[in-house]
Amino acid sequence: MSDVLLLFERQVLMAQLVTRVSSNRIFTWLRSLLLSDTPKTLFITNPRVRIFLLSFAMLFFELLCIRWIPSYVRFLSYFNNFVLLASFLGIGLGMLTARRKRFWFPPFPLMVLLLAIIVMWNKFDLHISSTQVLYYGAGETQGATADNYAVLPIIFGLVTACFIPLSRSFGQLFTQIMPLTAYTFDIIGSLVGIACFSVIAYFALPPLVWFVMLTLLILVLSSRQTVLFVASTFLVSLIIVIQLQRDAYWSPYYKILLHPLPQGGYIVDVNNAGGHQAMVPWQYKEPFYRRAYELFNGSSFKHAMILGAGSGSDVSTALVYGVKSVTAVEIDPTIQLLGVRFNPDQPYSDPRVKVVINDGRSFLQNDKGKYDLIIF
Structure with a gap:
């Protein structure tokens, strides 16, 4: 019986020793992490x-x-x-x-x-x-x-x-x-x-x-x-x-999220701006997208320039109202590509549309084209 007790005491002492050594090692490791004066290799x-x-x-x-x-x-x-x-x-x-x-x-x-x-x-x-x-x-x-x-x-x-x-x-x-x-x-x-x-x-x-x-x-x-x-x-x-x-x-400029809408299309959320713009069929767009064409009813615009074309909402409206050619200027290539992939009207696939990935101000300074409608 005494031998068993002696063996048990030795095991307890060994366990305590191992615990102390482990604790010291952990303490030393934490100290080396948090104290900048600790020597490191x-x-x-x-x-x-x-x-x-x-x-x-x-x-x-x-x-x-x-x-x-x-x-x-x-x-x-x-x-x-x-x-x-x-x-x-x-x-x-x-x-x-x-x-x-x-x-x-x-x-x-x-x-x-x-x-x-x-x-x-x-x-x-x-x-x-x-x-x-x-x-x-x-x-x-x-x-x-x-x-x-x-x-x-x-x-x-x-x-x-x-x-x-x-x-x-x-x-x-x-x-x-x-x-x-x-x-x-x-x-x-x-x-x-x-x-x-x-x-x-x-x-x-x-x-x-x-x-x-x-x-x-x-x-x-x-x-x-x-x-x-x-x-x-x-x-x-x-x-x-x-x-x-x-x-x-x-994109090169920000984070973009697309939120599906029940009637088709998406809400485009740019850097938490909420509903930055809606990528939906042109019939569901806000009235101001059509305002320029309603003000000049009967006119036929031949060449339109859209600064900040984004995912293509303005481009879609221009094409629906019969604009002969559209120069779509957009600084962000990712938003433009999302318009190519997800815009229900597919405006960027129309042969009347010329896409320019550039800053609007830079484009205006260097472009020699003539336009009878500019939307920005």
């Missing part, structure tokens, strides 16, 4: 390369926030500068903390995950509750969370916090090499970050690509001790991003 140690990559990451993330957050949080669609100001504030605070050797702050991947969760909880949803044509938000409803103005300071604070750990590392690197060299790699990294995001926007790539790019940058900048945490945290963020971007079309 970095994948990239060259300070010049790290300055370049951090500058790249900060500018890329800044543009990502400016583009991504307002596309889901309606209030920030009207206050884009909030995100920009928060970015500047976070970068400045992070640079100030670089003077301190010991500094506790949540790591960047964790802050990005928290930001993604807040955006998901406060995203705007348009609900179609009427068979009537909706235009610029008439008849829309939205959830209680989207009506909460507190989301503005919350997201402002989170964006600011996201930049602090990045810019702290950035500021510490500035003390390791000559200032002129540091600024050179800083500027090059910033320009490359802007160029990279511009290319992504040009090809209308979705947010998943943006966040994958950001994830790769942060993984390269991480260490052997933190790479698993960084990868797993960003994986959760990527899952949220995928959930949010479902059924959305991304």
